[in-house]
Amino acid sequence: MKVRPHRGHPLWYAFMLHRTSGLLLALFLPVHFYVLAMALTGPDALDGFLALTASTPVKLAEWGLVFLLAVHFFGGLRLLALEFLPWSSRQKTFIAAATALAFLVSTTFFLSAA
Amino acid sequence: MLTLRLYLLQRVTAILMAPLVLGHIAVMIYAVQDGLTAAEILGRTQGSLGWMLFYGVFVVAVAIHAAIGLRVIVAETLGLRGAGLNVFAWGAGLLLLALGLRAVWAVTA
DSSP states (O other), rough: OOOOGGSSSSHHHHHHHHHHHHHHHHHHHHHHHHHHHHHHHHHHHHHHHHGGGGGGHHHHHHHHHHHHHHHHHHHHHHHHHHHSSSSOOOOOHHHHHHHHHHHHHHHHOOOHHH | OOOHHHHHHHHHHHHHHHHHHHHHHHHHHHHTOOOHHHHHHHHHHHHHHHHHHHHHHHHHHHHHHHHHHHHHHHIIIIOOOOHHHHHHHHHHEEEHHHHHHHHHHHHHO
C-alpha cells in the first residue's frame, strides 16, 4: 500500500474539491447547452423541461450545481491568489472562506427558488 | 501546444470569466424567482446584443478552460499522453464551443 500523507491536508481537500467541481461542471455544460438550444428546436419541449424546475428534488439539484459553480469560482480565486500574489500563510482560512461563500451564494439561490 | 501556454491560457480564461460567473449567478438568483419559463428567459435575452456578447464570450472562455482542465484530469488520472491527449482536448473544447454557441444563438438571436 502506498503511503500518501499529503492526502490528509486541507490544501489537498481544496485541490480535490476544485478538480471534482470543475469536472462535474464540464460534464453538466453539454446538457445545459442542449436544453437551452431547445428554444430553437422545440420551444414547447423547453417549457416542459423548465416545468421540472418547480419540483423540490430538481431545486436541490440546482442548489448543488450553483454550489459547484460558486465553489469552483471562489476556489479558483484562491488558487490565482496563491499562484500570483505574494505568499500568505492563511491558506486554510482562504479555503474555509471559499467554501463558506459558496454555501452562502448557493443557499441564497435556493431560497430565491423556493 | 506547450504545457506552459496551456497553463497560462487556463489562468487567462479564468480571470476573464470571473466577472461573467458573478453576473451569471446574479442573473440566476434573480431569474429563478417565481419559477422559470421559456417566455421569461427569451423575453430577457432575445434580440439582445449585450447578452449575446456576454454569453458568447463566456462560452468561448469556458470551452477553452474546460478543455484544458479535462486534459489535465485525463492525463493525470487515466495516463493518456501525446497525440491521443491532444485529440481528446481539442474534441472536448470544440464540442463545448459548438454546443455553447448554438445555445447562445438559440436564446439571444
